[in-house]
Amino acid sequence: MSEPLTVDLDIQSLGAQGDGIGRHDGAVVFVPYALPGERVRVRLQERGHNAFSGRLIEVLAAAPNRVVPPCPVFTRCGGCAMQHVSMEEYGAWKKAQVAATLATRGLSMPEKTEIVSTAPGERRRAVFAAHKEKDQVTLGFHAAMSHEIVPLEDCLLLTPALRASLPQFNALAMVALHNKQSADLQVTETLSGLDILMQSGDDLPEARRQPLIAVARQAGFARVSWAHGKRQPEPIVMEHVPQVRFADILVDLPIGAFLQPSLSGEAALVAAVTKGVGKAKRVADLYGGCGTFSFPLAKQARVLSVDSARPTVAALTAAINRARLSGRVEGLARDLDQSPLPPQDLKPFDAVVFDPPRAGAEMQSRMLAKSIVKRVVAVSCNPASFARDARILMDAGFAMTSLTVLDQFLWSHHAELVAVFTRK
Numbered sequence: 001m002s003e004p005l006t007v008d009l010d011i012q013s014l015g016a017q018g019d020g021i022g023r024h025d026g027a028v029v030f031v032p033y034a035l036p037g038e039r040v041r042v043r044l045q046e047r048g049h050n051a052f053s054g055r056l057i058e059v060l061a062a063a064p065n066r067v068v069p070p071c072p073v074f075t076r077c078g079g080c081a082m083q084h085v086s087m088e089e090y091g092a093w094k095k096a097q098v099a100a101t102l103a104t105r106g107l108s109m110p111e112k113t114e115i116v117s118t119a120p121g122e123r124r125r126a127v128f129a130a131h132k133e134k135d136q137v138t139l140g141f142h143a144a145m146s147h148e149i150v151p152l153e154d155c156l157l158l159t160p161a162l163r164a165s166l167p168q169f170n171a172l173a174m175v176a177l178h179n180k181q182s183a184d185l186q187v188t189e190t191l192s193g194l195d196i197l198m199q200s201g202d203d204l205p206e207a208r209r210q211p212l213i214a215v216a217r218q219a220g221f222a223r224v225s226w227a228h229g230k231r232q233p234e235p236i237v238m239e240h241v242p243q244v245r246f247a248d249i250l251v252d253l254p255i256g257a258f259l260q261p262s263l264s265g266e267a268a269l270v271a272a273v274t275k276g277v278g279k280a281k282r283v284a285d286l287y288g289g290c291g292t293f294s295f296p297l298a299k300q301a302r303v304l305s306v307d308s309a310r311p312t313v314a315a316l317t318a319a320i321n322r323a324r325l326s327g328r329v330e331g332l333a334r335d336l337d338q339s340p341l342p343p344q345d346l347k348p349f350d351a352v353v354f355d356p357p358r359a360g361a362e363m364q365s366r367m368l369a370k371s372i373v374k375r376v377v378a379v380s381c382n383p384a385s386f387a388r389d390a391r392i393l394m395d396a397g398f399a400m401t402s403l404t405v406l407d408q409f410l411w412s413h414h415a416e417l418v419a420v421f422t423r424k
Contacts, residue, residue, distance in 0.1 A: 081411065358382040
């Protein structure tokens with residue numbers, strides 16, 4: 001197609017990424033920000049495999065569930081995809097997408113599957129993109145499918161502390177970056193202040209360290225660290241140790257450590273996991289991180305927490321010692337993807353919890369399938385890898401007795417799951 005073609009389409013359904021789906025001359029057309037039941041005018045771009053992408057030009061006939069997006073940069077910023085649909089329809093779509101993903105592995109949702117959603121203004125963790133050009137910094141989120149940064153003056157998803165600090169993030173990037181340099185700012189709100197990790201393809205020169213430290217101190221940031229590529233992050237300034245609390249246990253947060261993006265989302269996950277383990281007295285918490293589940297579970301059980309990140313396990317162990325929980329919670333550094341706990345090591349546990357990265361826990365699931373463990377609680381941020389792992393467990397005699405869908409990434413296609421598997 002030499003020049004983009006403008007056509008009018010009827011939108012028939014929503015795709016997995018939230019795109020409206022229509023057809024032109026028998027080919028599928030994916031149209032971001034269009035809804036089923038709408039007639040829209042789009043400009044076509046070839047996508048390959050007898051499919052097109054369509055840039056929405058005009059909604060000719062709107063669906064009844066279309067709403068006015070609350071964010072002024074919606075459709076420009078790539079952070080949200082679904083602000084144009086009613087919350088009821090949005091929740092139903094997200095749940096349906098999880099069901100469709102499970103169906104690819106021959107799995108069905110339990111009858112009483114519920115979806116739990118967080119509210120706007122609760123995201124305590126975000127990654128901002130920054131670029132400096134001609135002594136000006138652009139800071140925000142990337143546009144959809146683009147390296148372009150959409151400047152951010154506000155964001156409805158973020159906590160008040162993060163929203164109020166956007167000018168300070170910009171100031172930090174201004175003094176830290178040279179012209180034509182880019183960086184990502186991973187920002188986490190902790191009990192002791194904001195923890196910031198700046199990641200760039202370049203080192204931080206000595207000449208820029210003192211200005212960065214001055215801006216960080218003036219802004220009251222707890223810690224600012226720098227990472228060059230994949231090198232180990234270096235703390236540049238730390239006014240306070242960034243801390244989080246799990247079940248009243250204070251944990252010093254390692255640089256770049258994983259943390260659930262919202263407190264309410266974390267609370268929903270913890271509630272589902274603790275309910276899922278039932279009355280188990282000995283629990284293995286695999287991919288356990290800093291103790292999100294380990295410390296709440298320790299109120300009723302002895303817990304072995306396993307994670308591949310040694311700084312994370314060290315932080316967990318230090319918190320265990322401070323809280324005098326030695327013998328109640330134990331931390332173990334082990335790469336479960338390369339060296340999963342074998343069946344003989346799983347024998348002592350009444351229940352196993354796992355919360356892996358997006359790639360899932362395939363090798364560990366295979367070991368669980370061969371073990372005598374009768375109760376598994378699986379937490380996942382990727383329904384596709386979850387479905388694969390669930391299939392492994394169910395082929396070994398487990399039944400999925402409950403499933404909770406958590407929408408912690410509001411207005412996006414992402415969904416988190418907590419499932420309980422049991423066998424006799």
